[in-house]
Amino acid sequence: xxxxxxxxxxxxxxxxxxxxxxxxxxxxxxxxxxxxxxxxxxxxxxxxxxxxxxxxxxxxxxxxxxxxxxxxxxxxxxxxxxxxxxxxxxxxxxxxxxxxxxxxxxxxxxxxxxxxxxxxxxxxxxxxxxxxxxxxxxxxxxxxxxxxxxxxxxxxxxxxxxxxxxxxxxxxxxxxxxxxxxxxxxxxxxxxxxxxxxxx
Amino acid sequence: xxxxxxxxxxxxxxxxxxxxxxxxxxxxxxxxxxxxxxxxxxxxxxxxxxxxxxxxxxxxxxxxxxxxxxxxxx
Numbered sequence: 001x002x003x004x005x006x007x008x009x010x011x012x013x014x015x016x017x018x019x020x021x022x023x024x025x026x027x028x029x030x031x032x033x034x035x036x037x038x039x040x041x042x043x044x045x046x047x048x049x050x051x052x053x054x055x056x057x058x059x060x061x062x063x064x065x066x067x068x069x070x071x072x073x074x075x076x077x078x079x080x081x082x083x084x085x086x087x088x089x090x091x092x093x094x095x096x097x098x099x100x101x102x103x104x105x106x107x108x109x110x111x112x113x114x115x116x117x118x119x120x121x122x123x124x125x126x127x128x129x130x131x132x133x134x135x136x137x138x139x140x141x142x143x144x145x146x147x148x149x150x151x152x153x154x155x156x157x158x159x160x161x162x163x164x165x166x167x168x169x170x171x172x173x174x175x176x177x178x179x180x181x182x183x184x185x186x187x188x189x190x191x192x193x194x195x196x197x198x199x200x
Numbered sequence: 201x202x203x204x205x206x207x208x209x210x211x212x213x214x215x216x217x218x219x220x221x222x223x224x225x226x227x228x229x230x231x232x233x234x235x236x237x238x239x240x241x242x243x244x245x246x247x248x249x250x251x252x253x254x255x256x257x258x259x260x261x262x263x264x265x266x267x268x269x270x271x272x273x274x
Contacts, residue, residue: 056221057221060221136262136265138258138259138261138262139258141261142261143262143263143265144264145264146265155265174261179265181265
């Protein structure tokens with residue numbers, strides 16, 4: 001009942017919009033019923049859309065919060081393991097403060113802690129990037145300096161200024177490298193690395 | 201459904217975002233983010249000798265030794 005009058009009104013206002021005055025359209029009952037059903041369906045879909053949009057927004061908010069919590073506490077396992085390293089270091093420092101003559105024993109202790117830390121990081125998927133002597137690769141290395149070296153192939157990593165690391169095969173820190181070059185003169189007119197053919 | 205993306209080509213950093221629902225979400229670059237720029241990546245493009253293109257972080261890392269084949273805003 002209600003929906004019938006509703007769709008009637010819709011039709012009327014439509015007719016008004018087009019002509020600016022009221023107009024009566026005669027349609028078959030069959031057609032009228034069909035349109036009424038369609039209008040009802042459209043309303044249903046609209047409601048469903050609104051509800052789903054609200055659902056989606058809520059889910060997204062919930063996921064965002066879960067993600068934040070995850071980020072906050074995902075490190076727990078790693079931190080827990082790191083605490084043992086902290087303990088060891090504290091003990092070492094305490095011992096060294098008490099008696100500071102036995103340097104070799106102290107060094108041995110620190111080396112053991114370091115080895116432990118390496119193992120621990122390895123367990124968590126951390127791998128050092130082996131850059132020394134390799135050809136410079138911008139996906140793993142970052143060039144900070146250049147030194148002339150005629151014997152090495154162009155752009156060889158001569159020295160690691162800071163070690164790089166991979167976490168589960170993704171670079172988390174690039175190797176900061178000193179890179180070799182063949183020629184002393186790096187002025188644009190010289191064809192230093194073959195990239196300037198046109199200008200040379 | 202068609203997606204809407206926005207691209208910000210900045211002098212130092214660039215970023216691209218896609219509309220997800222009613223808000224934009226920055227697309228992280230495959231090569232990783234720039235140093236202090238969140239999800240944006242450095243506005244660097246480089247061409248290597250073997251015809252490859254480098255974009256963003258990798259391009260920046262080799263800029264100091266291959267300045268002649270790297271394009272960026274100093």
